[in-house]
Amino acid sequence: MSRDNRQNVKWVEGVRGVASFLVVLTHLTRAWDYPLFWPMDNAEASPRLLQLPFLRLPFQGRIGVMMFSFLTGYVCAIKPLRQIKSGNMSGALTTLAKSAFRRPPRLIMPATIALLIAWLVTQLNGFAIAHVCDSEWLRKSSPRREGNLGFEIKRLFWEFQKSWITGMPAYDEHQWALLPLLKGAFLIYAxxxxxxxxxxxxxxxxxxxxxGWYWCNNQPKTETFECMFLFGVLLCDIGSETDFRDWVNSRPRRRRAVQTFLITLGLYVGSFPEGNIGWAGWSRQLDRLNPYLFPEHTDPTKRWSAIAWHMIVIGFWLSPTLQTMFSNKLFMWLGRNSFAVYLTHGLLMRTILVRFIYGFSGAAFSVEEVEGADPIYHWVPRSQNWFVWLISISLWYVLLYTVAHLWTTHVDSWCAKATKWLESNMFEPEDNEKSIKMNGLV
Incomplete structure (x- = not known):
């Protein structure tokens, strides 16, 4: 914890970097090793190492989006809560108004640029290998041309609208979470x-x-978004109380015991599998608790991940050691580039990484017509050489974070300048606000 009256918030940026890394990792798992989402490959098999509780959690990825939601709530609340507690209500309201204005362009502009790039790659047939590879998830999630250029230009506008209406643009399905994150920011401001x-x-x-109201709500993904937004605000509010932090830090043994217990239990329950729950005893035990913890007609996999992140982040929040670790330069760098990683990883995976894994030719693909039956598709097989996978994924990660760093440095900074320009033209200058207030007009 910091020694002045302000809580340490740098660790939040480091955790954001971990969240983006986990999102990428789970998409790699979905593409090439989906059974990692199960407790074992089949009912008779023994679990693999990465299918065991604790070790399986990073590959499941559900917790990554929840981390983004929580961090959105935490970060959006820091400055206005600080101003509210210092008695600067006018400053807090100004912060809320300007933050609400900045949020849409700061999300929409870079996401639209990423969408335009994905559209261009689609027109150039850049996803050709992904369309014929042996990964069903990659085939279904890689965009295809559906008509001539005129149709595709009109389709681009339709897909842009879908991004911010339904949240599922066909050219880049990974942008589905941006609309709930945008809505969540306004839930926080309100x-x-x-x-x-x-x-x-x-x-x-x-x-x-x-x-609690959102937790009892059985609408889809309330535990992923609304609960996390509000929990971020709540922890930020509690953590900004100096007396509370002093009280916690004056009991280091109890604090360490509590944080260790919460993180350990959170990692365990967050391991709840996405499918075939009955194949393992530990997942069946957790499954029996569902009726007592969750409303009817909710997704228990997401609910268990939500419980897990609630406990894990409280452990982080209580631990000065972990906060210091996540505040170091590496994690801070990952955090600064997290949004760029989120926007670019899908495109790079479907255009570059697939060629590392499958080669540059789709010639191995063929369709065998069978009379009186469905055709048999012979997809391009993936490499069976573990060394190829090791080198390919390692080089691809280097490429991904290089591109993300360049994106943050140039594209994201341009979007920030454009947002600042819009703000300067649409808001009254602060000096004018002060003069108006002094003249009794406000």
């Missing part, structure tokens, strides 16, 4: 606006009540 004049404890109680 919550802070509605509670900014409350007493601190009453504001915490209100946010906790909202969190």
């Amino acid at each position: 919550t802070l606006f509605a509670t900014c004049f409350m007493k601190t404890r009453m504001r915490m109680l209100t946010v906790f009540t909202l969190w």
Whole structure:
């Protein structure tokens, strides 16, 4: 913890970098080793090492998007809560207004540039190998041309609209989470606006009540987004209380015991498999608890991941050691480039990595017509050489983070400047605001 009255928040950026890494890792798993989402390959097999509890969690990836949601809530609340607690209500309201203005262009502009690049690659048939490879997930998630150039130009506008209406653009399906994240930011701003004049404890109680309401809501993905947004606000609010931090840090043994227990239990329950739950005793035991913890008609896999992240992040939040670790230069660098990694990894996986794994030719693909039956597709087989996989994925990760760094340095910074320009033209200057207030016009 920092020694002044402000809580250490640098670790949040490092955790963001871990979240983006986990998202990429789970997409690699979906593409080439889907049984890692199960407790074992089949009912009679023994579990592989990476299918065991704890070790399996990074590859399942559900927790990665939840981490982004939590961090959105935490980061969006830091400055306005600091201003509210210092009595600067005018500053807090100004921060909320300008943050609400900045959020859409800061998400939409870079995402649209990524969508345009994916559209161009589609027109150039850059996903040709992905279309005929032996990975069903890659084949289904790689975009295809559906008509001539005129049709594809119109389709681009349709898909852009879908990005921010339904959240599922065909040219880059990985952008599906951006719309819920945008909506979630406004949930946070509205919550802070509605509670900014409350007493601190009453504001915490209100946010906790909202969190409980969303947890009891059986609408899809409320545990992935709304609960995480509000939990981020709640932890930020509690953590900004100096007396509370001093009280926690004055009991180091108890604090370490609690954080160790929470992180360990969180890693265990977060291992809940995505399918074939009955194949392992440990997953069956967790499954029996579902009716007692979750509303009906909800996805238990996502609910267990949500419980896991709640516990894990409290462990991080209580641990100065872990916060210091996530605040180092490597994790901070990963965090700064996390959004760029999220936007670019799908395109690079379907255009570059598939060629490392399958080669540059789709000649091995063929369709065998069978009279009176469905045709048999002979997909391009993946390499069976483990060394090829090791070198390919290692080089691809280097390429991914190089591209992400360049994206953050040039594309994202340009989007930030464009947003700043829009803000300067659409908002009254702060000096004017002060003069108006002094003249009694506000």
